[in-house]
Amino acid sequence: MEFFGADERAEINDVLETGILFRYNHEAQRNNIYKARELEAEVAKLVGASYAHAVSSGSAAALCAMVAAGIGAGDEVIVPPFTYVATIEAVLLAGALPVFADIDDTLCLSADGIRKAITPRTKGICLVHMCGQMADMNAIMAVVNEYNLVLVEDAGQAMGASYKGVYTGLWGRAGAYSFDFFKIATAGEGGVMVTNDEQVYKLADNYSDHGHDHIGTNRGMEQHPIVGFNYRISELHAAVGLAQTRRVPMIIEQNNARKKQLMERLGKVAGLSFARIPDPDGDSATFLNLLLPTEAAARQTVSELQAAGVGGFNYWFTNMYHFINQWDHIKTMQTASALPIEKFGPPQDYQNLDLPTAQNVIGRLISFGIRASWTSEEADTLASQIEAAVTKATLIDA
Numbered sequence: 587m588e589f590f591g592a593d594e595r596a597e598i599n600d601v602l603e604t605g606i607l608f609r610y611n612h613e614a615q616r617n618n619i620y621k622a623r624e625l626e627a628e629v630a631k632l633v634g635a636s637y638a639h640a641v642s643s644g645s646a647a648a649l650c651a652m653v654a655a656g657i658g659a660g661d662e663v664i665v666p667p668f669t670y671v672a673t674i675e676a677v678l679l680a681g682a683l684p685v686f687a688d689i690d691d692t693l694c695l696s697a698d699g700i701r702k703a704i705t706p707r708t709k710g711i712c713l714v715h716m717c718g719q720m721a722d723m724n725a726i727m728a729v730v731n732e733y734n735l736v737l738v739e740d741a742g743q744a745m746g747a748s749y750k751g752v753y754t755g756l757w758g759r760a761g762a763y764s765f766d767f768f769k770i771a772t773a774g775e776g777g778v779m780v781t782n783d784e785q786v787y788k789l790a791d792n793y794s795d796h797g798h799d800h801i802g803t804n805r806g807m808e809q810h811p812i813v814g815f816n817y818r819i820s821e822l823h824a825a826v827g828l829a830q831t832r833r834v835p836m837i838i839e840q841n842n843a844r845k846k847q848l849m850e851r852l853g854k855v856a857g858l859s860f861a862r863i864p865d866p867d868g869d870s871a872t873f874l875n876l877l878l879p880t881e882a883a884a885r886q887t888v889s890e891l892q893a894a895g896v897g898g899f900n901y902w903f904t905n906m907y908h909f910i911n912q913w914d915h916i917k918t919m920q921t922a923s924a925l926p927i928e929k930f931g932p933p934q935d936y937q938n939l940d941l942p943t944a945q946n947v948i949g950r951l952i953s954f955g956i957r958a959s960w961t962s963e964e965a966d967t968l969a970s971q972i973e974a975a976v977t978k979a980t981l982i983d984a
């Protein structure tokens with residue numbers, strides 16, 4: 587979200603010159619300009635996906651991924667309590683029932699947590715790769731395979747992250763990336779779903795455009811094999827997303843250099859540790875994720891950081907909307923219209939969830955957004971500021 591330049595402008599201008607802001611059809615006027623298609627090809631190339639499909643948001647990409655993967659009415663889907671709330675909304679909009687399971691120090695669902703949440707009605711998992719890192723895929727794939735679960739990945743925060751060479755989003759049936767303003771590549775608004783399964787791709791493609799089959803060049807002559815809705819991306823958004831996606835390898839490289847530098851320095855500070863990164867070589871390094879010894883120490887450190895005018899936030903005791911403690915409306919299923927819960931009954935007691943590791947780990951977590959544009963001096967300054975805040979906080983705490 588920090589680099590906008592001549593490339594983004596040139597891509598947008600291509601679209602404005604033709605005047606065709608719609609991604610489909612208008613072959614005669616569009617002068618062969620297809621930015622949504624190009625964005626899809628660029629994302630597919632970046633992560634090695636057989637298919638990529640661009641839509642209007644990361645939330646829409648997660649919904650399209652779930653629906654196309656075969657998740658539907660009354661299915662139980664295991665989800666983490668630490669994610670952006672869109673993951674849970676997508677499960678509900680698919681007609682399915684979210685079942686919360688525990689996470690671990692990777693900040694993602696753990697294999698043990700998933701195991702404990704499985705019931706005879708479990709259809710699948712929506713695994714979320716949080717804070718630019720990745721889940722512990724070896725352990726998770728063992729459970730997925732043992733129970734034959736449908737795996738969908740919400741990699742909204744982890745496009746370009748990988749585990750042992752396989753990119754997040756491509757471990758299961760479908761995955762989703764976000765291009766909103768706060769993500770590694772932004773289109774203003776936008777999302778991309780990826781899959782290696784042609785049938786899943788086709789369903790997502792049709793579903794995101796009212797069921798249009800996109801066969802032929804005349805929209806008025808198309809067939810509509812399935813019910814869908816409008817989750818289309820515009821050519822303007824796709825144009826920006828395309829230029830941004832080309833920058834992702836550079837951003838990841840820079841982020842990693844700064845994150846390594848910060849971790850090396852802060853690793854020596856008493857009381858500090860880090861969220862576990864199952865494959866450090868695959869980190870997209872968009873966030874530095876510190877773990878303090880206790881929730882009280884984290885709280886004190888955040889207030890020291892704030893007093894010193896330094897960034898850094900906690901998802902547990904601030905209202906970041908990424909943690910179940912902020913989701914009372916979901917626990918009570920407050921909504922404008924009927925949710926699947928009313929029809930099928932709650933799959934678990936949402937008001938009394940037992941997620942001890944999530945409460946413990948997220949309470950102790952302090953995250954910092956990393957900027958690819960930082961110089962190594964700037965990262966050093968931040969390390970010193972963090973060290974000072976932690977030292978002060980630990981003294982008060984003791």
Ligand SMILES: *Cc1c(COP(=O)(O)O)cnc(C)c1O
Binds near residue numbers: 643645670740742764
């Ligand atoms: C950002 C995000 C989303 C939603 O993406 P939008 O493009 O804002 O709709 C979904 N899931 C996760 C994990 C996210 O971080």
